[in-house]
Amino acid sequence: MAVTSGERVRRAAVKLFAAKGFHGTGIRDLAQEAQLSSASLYHYMGTKEDLLAGIMRDSLGRLLTGAERAVAGVTDPAERMGRLVALHVITHARRPEETKVVDDEVRVLSSGARRAVVELRDAYERLWGETIEAGLRAGAFHTPRPEVTRKALLEMCGGVARWYSARGALSLDELAGHYAVLALRALGAREPLAAPDLDVCRAVVASVWGPA
Amino acid sequence: MAVTSGERVRRAAVKLFAAKGFHGTGIRDLAQEAQLSSASLYHYMGTKEDLLAGIMRDSLGRLLTGAERAVAGVTDPAERMGRLVALHVITHARRPEETKVVDDEVRVLSSGARRAVVELRDAYERLWGETIEAGLRAGAFHTPRPEVTRKALLEMCGGVARWYSARGALSLDELAGHYAVLALRALGAREPLAAPDLDVCRAVVASVWGPA
Amino acid sequence: MAVTSGERVRRAAVKLFAAKGFHGTGIRDLAQEAQLSSASLYHYMGTKEDLLAGIMRDSLGRLLTGAERAVAGVTDPAERMGRLVALHVITHARRPEETKVVDDEVRVLSSGARRAVVELRDAYERLWGETIEAGLRAGAFHTPRPEVTRKALLEMCGGVARWYSARGALSLDELAGHYAVLALRALGAREPLAAPDLDVCRAVVASVWGPA
Amino acid sequence: MAVTSGERVRRAAVKLFAAKGFHGTGIRDLAQEAQLSSASLYHYMGTKEDLLAGIMRDSLGRLLTGAERAVAGVTDPAERMGRLVALHVITHARRPEETKVVDDEVRVLSSGARRAVVELRDAYERLWGETIEAGLRAGAFHTPRPEVTRKALLEMCGGVARWYSARGALSLDELAGHYAVLALRALGAREPLAAPDLDVCRAVVASVWGPA
DNA sequence: AATGAATGAGGCTTCATTCAT
DNA sequence: AATGAATGAAGCCTCATTCAT
Numbered sequence: 001m002a003v004t005s006g007e008r009v010r011r012a013a014v015k016l017f018a019a020k021g022f023h024g025t026g027i028r029d030l031a032q033e034a035q036l037s038s039a040s041l042y043h044y045m046g047t048k049e050d051l052l053a054g055i056m057r058d059s060l061g062r063l064l065t066g067a068e069r070a071v072a073g074v075t076d077p078a079e080r081m082g083r084l085v086a087l088h089v090i091t092h093a094r095r096p097e098e099t100k101v102v103d104d105e106v107r108v109l110s111s112g113a114r115r116a117v118v119e120l121r122d123a124y125e126r127l128w129g130e131t132i133e134a135g136l137r138a139g140a141f142h143t144p145r146p147e148v149t150r151k152a153l154l155e156m157c158g159g160v161a162r163w164y165s166a167r168g169a170l171s172l173d174e175l176a177g178h179y180a181v182l183a184l185r186a187l188g189a190r191e192p193l194a195a196p197d198l199d200v201c202r203a204v205v206a207s208v209w210g211p212a
Numbered sequence: 213m214a215v216t217s218g219e220r221v222r223r224a225a226v227k228l229f230a231a232k233g234f235h236g237t238g239i240r241d242l243a244q245e246a247q248l249s250s251a252s253l254y255h256y257m258g259t260k261e262d263l264l265a266g267i268m269r270d271s272l273g274r275l276l277t278g279a280e281r282a283v284a285g286v287t288d289p290a291e292r293m294g295r296l297v298a299l300h301v302i303t304h305a306r307r308p309e310e311t312k313v314v315d316d317e318v319r320v321l322s323s324g325a326r327r328a329v330v331e332l333r334d335a336y337e338r339l340w341g342e343t344i345e346a347g348l349r350a351g352a353f354h355t356p357r358p359e360v361t362r363k364a365l366l367e368m369c370g371g372v373a374r375w376y377s378a379r380g381a382l383s384l385d386e387l388a389g390h391y392a393v394l395a396l397r398a399l400g401a402r403e404p405l406a407a408p409d410l411d412v413c414r415a416v417v418a419s420v421w422g423p424a
Numbered sequence: 425m426a427v428t429s430g431e432r433v434r435r436a437a438v439k440l441f442a443a444k445g446f447h448g449t450g451i452r453d454l455a456q457e458a459q460l461s462s463a464s465l466y467h468y469m470g471t472k473e474d475l476l477a478g479i480m481r482d483s484l485g486r487l488l489t490g491a492e493r494a495v496a497g498v499t500d501p502a503e504r505m506g507r508l509v510a511l512h513v514i515t516h517a518r519r520p521e522e523t524k525v526v527d528d529e530v531r532v533l534s535s536g537a538r539r540a541v542v543e544l545r546d547a548y549e550r551l552w553g554e555t556i557e558a559g560l561r562a563g564a565f566h567t568p569r570p571e572v573t574r575k576a577l578l579e580m581c582g583g584v585a586r587w588y589s590a591r592g593a594l595s596l597d598e599l600a601g602h603y604a605v606l607a608l609r610a611l612g613a614r615e616p617l618a619a620p621d622l623d624v625c626r627a628v629v630a631s632v633w634g635p636a
Numbered sequence: 637m638a639v640t641s642g643e644r645v646r647r648a649a650v651k652l653f654a655a656k657g658f659h660g661t662g663i664r665d666l667a668q669e670a671q672l673s674s675a676s677l678y679h680y681m682g683t684k685e686d687l688l689a690g691i692m693r694d695s696l697g698r699l700l701t702g703a704e705r706a707v708a709g710v711t712d713p714a715e716r717m718g719r720l721v722a723l724h725v726i727t728h729a730r731r732p733e734e735t736k737v738v739d740d741e742v743r744v745l746s747s748g749a750r751r752a753v754v755e756l757r758d759a760y761e762r763l764w765g766e767t768i769e770a771g772l773r774a775g776a777f778h779t780p781r782p783e784v785t786r787k788a789l790l791e792m793c794g795g796v797a798r799w800y801s802a803r804g805a806l807s808l809d810e811l812a813g814h815y816a817v818l819a820l821r822a823l824g825a826r827e828p829l830a831a832p833d834l835d836v837c838r839a840v841v842a843s844v845w846g847p848a
Numbered sequence: 849a850a851t852g853a854a855t856g857a858g859g860c861t862t863c864a865t866t867c868a869t
Numbered sequence: 870a871a872t873g874a875a876t877g878a879a880g881c882c883t884c885a886t887t888c889a890t
Contacts, residue, residue: 005870005871019319020319021233021235021319022236023233023235023236024235024319024320026862026863026864027863027864027865028862028863028864036871036872037871037872037873038864038865038872039865039866039867039871039872039873039874040870040871040872042864042865042866043870043871047864047865048864048865104316107231107232107233107236108236143393143394144390145382145386145390148382148387148390149390149394151371151375152368152369152371152391152394153368154371155367155368155370155371155374156364156365156367156368156371157364158367159363159364159366159367159368159371162367163363170357170360174357175360178356178357178360178361179364182355182361182364182398183398185397185398185400186394186395186397186398188397217853217854238879238880238881239880239881239882240879240880248854248855249854249855249856250855250881250882251854251855251856251857251882251883251884252853252854252855253882254881254882254883255852255853255854259881259882260881260882429874429875443743444743445657445659445743446660447657447659447660448658448659448743448744450858450859450860451859451860451861452858452859460875460876461875461876461877462860462861462876463861463862463863463875463876463877463878464874464875464876465861466860466861466862467873467874467875471860471861472860472861528740531655531656531657531660532660567818568814569806569810569814572806572811572814573814573818575795575799576792576793576795576815576818577792578795579791579792579794579795579798580788580789580791580792580795581788582791583787583788583790583791583792583795586791587787594781594784598781599784602780602781602784602785603788605779606779606785606788606822607822609821609822609824610818610819610821610822612821641849641850662883662884662885663884663885663886664883664884664885672850672851673850673851673852674851674885674886675850675851675852675853675886675887675888676849676850676851678885678886678887679849679850683885683886684885684886
């Protein structure tokens with residue numbers, strides 16, 4: 001079946017908000033990219049801000065769902081952490097546009113819509129925080145100021161959206177494996193480091209976002 | 213002597229561009245913040261984009277100068293790397309607005325001004341890359357894909373601008389020391405890790421940006 | 425049917441550009457005259473300069489078309505010349521606004537649009553030049569420096585737009601007939617001078633511009 | 637002695653008003669052309685409109701003075717008319733900028749300043765009108781509707797400012813002589829036509845405007 | 849004599865949005 | 870479902886002008 005107009009609007013917004021920013025993207029830009037008149041856009045979105053909020057909620061929701069699925073039933077802190085890192089990195093590598101919008105445009109949202117987004121993000125970061133804390137308690141990790149470390153690692157992994165290209169030499173698995181090593185080292189995990197189950201992570205991302 | 217109007221314009225732009233983004237900041241916003249009429253702004257800037265470009269060139273220039281000073285004469289790779297990290301982190305912690313503008317608004321620049329900025333950024337990142345390479349050659353670091361690691365660490369350290377607050381419990385030295393540990397661990401440096409000379413790094417930042 | 429908004433914009437521009445000049449006419453003036461908001465103007469024009477260029481191309485095109493029709497099949501140089509003069513004068517008398525804009529605002533156009541306008545004007549003036557040359561060769565006219573004479577006569581006839589009023593005592597036919605005499609005398613045509621076919625000229629102007 | 641700043645302002649205004657029109661010329665353009673700051677302009681002019689009005693009064697005054705001198709004591713209508721034409725043409729050829737400003741920018745003046753200019757222009761045109769009437773009474777000219785003829789000839793002769801170039805092949809005397817012939821023919825003067833005294837006309841222009 | 853600083857008003861154009869069709 | 874027409878507000882920037890120095 002052909003792509004619906006509503007879907008085209010959504011895709012146009014993701015593409016343009018990522019490339020030029022929310023304020024840098026005009027309604028006319030969206031209309032052109034979606035192959036609709038600017039008046040017709042309003043059949044598919046509320047306001048421009050509603051469109052942004054929808055994208056952010058949806059993308060963050062998928063990220064959170066993915067993370068929960070990836071670590072469900074996993075108790076070993078290093079494996080949990082490795083999977084969180086891999087999932088985050090794969091998501092940012094496969095969906096750089098959605099994740100850039102989520103990471104860069106929160107400030108645009110007015111307080112109403114912002115609350116839901118921030119709650120999702122906090123829930124997501126709590127997963128990381130709890131995993132780090134569990135690793136510390138279990139003696140698997142060694143880092144003072146774990147919250148600082150958590151923030152540092154999240155920024156590190158999210159940065160992938162800003163430079164990774166699927167057309168480059170680096171495969172998704174190599175990328176995710178590398179970042180897992182960096183993160184576990186930074187957390188002071190015992191060597192030798194075991195790689196997280198990347199097959200699961202890839203599959204979870206596919207289940208949440210669709211096949212690559 | 214009082215702060216000049218030109219200085220007020222510059223400061224207003226840094227503050228607002230960082231908080232709301234270039235496209236999210238209107239000329240009237242700048243004028244209000246700078247306590248001038250919007251017409252008067254144009255005595256001190258060319259176009260709004262010129263103002264942005266000036267801020268970016270200046271800030272990146274200071275960052276690069278600071279980094280060069282911080283590692284001048286230092287040959288030990290771990291010490292060099294630690295200083296680069298500390299300088300980067302301290303700069304981003306003390307000047308979150310300037311560094312956010314530099315990190316987030318490059319895409320706004322039209323090709324003319326963008327070239328100068330990208331060149332400065334490349335020169336800066338080259339410093340990091342060369343230091344990592346030197347550490348690998350010397351056997352001090354152990355990481356495959358050093359280019360990926362370099363990007364990961366730069367993102368990690370730059371993220372400080374997005375959350376650090378001088379009013380929080382964490383001192384600049386603690387912050388910088390912590391990040392140096394994270395980075396050196398990620399690079400596979402030999403334990404025990406020696407902290408870089410933070411006094412020098414703080415002093416260099418002060419020499420480049422003025423006292424805290 | 426009522427006059428469309430697009431037509432109102434065009435008419436407003438012709439009226440105001442003629443009366444106050446392109447640079448003397450503001451967007452708000454146009455909007456008020458066209459009974460639209462200034463934003464709505466932009467549904468019907470590109471830029472203000474595009475609007476001017478369109479008016480000039482259209483008006484010059486009609487003038488050229490009219491001249492070609494008026495002299496089609498006419499071989500006698502004096503009759504050809506008389507018709508060119510009459511057509512020019514009648515056009516300038518009936519459409520003083522369009523012709524004033526064409527005559528006065530060429531300098532405003534940027535090089536792109538200017539070329540098309542200048543080409544039309546040159547084609548039109550070539551008609552005059554060729555007719556004068558033909559009259560000289562035929563011994564019907566006697567003037568040294570025919571190029572100078574051509575310019576002089578064009579200026580003389582175009583000036584009608586600056587003073588003629590349909591509400592005055594002078595009819596269009598009297599006006600055109602008088603100018604034909606002036607022009608043919610200046611060209612050294614043999615007396616007695618035959619008047620050009622004004623019925624044809626009037627009809628051609630009506631065919632090109634619409635009925636009076 | 638060097639050119640004074642006031643003189644530079646005047647010259648800048650004449651040049652730019654002629655080239656770009658009053659509304660097309662900004663205060664900053666004037667300042668740059670006059671090599672002054674825009675604030676300094678205001679030591680030498682009142683408002684921008686005062687500057688224009690001064691130029692127009694002065695230029696028209698010189699034109700009128702010149703015409704009066706050129707025909708002083710001359711009684712023969714053809715000679716008078718020839719001199720008026722020659723003076724007008726030479727003036728427009730030698731001072732195309734001043735005359736273009738006078739001819740094109742009257743509409744800009746507000747009613748106060750406009751009255752003086754229009755009075756001068758009327759006085760000047762009266763000279764032409766009276767000379768034509770005298771020629772008709774004397775049987776030297778033959779034209780119905782002499783006022784129309786007068787307007788036509790004035791437009792014809794004034795057009796010289798729009799195309800004549802001193803660097804072209806046509807000398808001032810040839811130009812003026814040619815136009816005198818055109819005008820006298822149009823007025824129905826008896827052939828053979830005697831050329832007006834161009835030496836006197838040239839000298840009068842020089843006395844009024846300075847040497848070439 | 850000259851100007852840097854300053855501004856209210858206005859320049860042209862685009863903004864996001866609504867509504868009748 | 871789709872859009873042409875329409876707009877108030879705002880976008881960035883320049884206007885002519887004043888004034889303290």
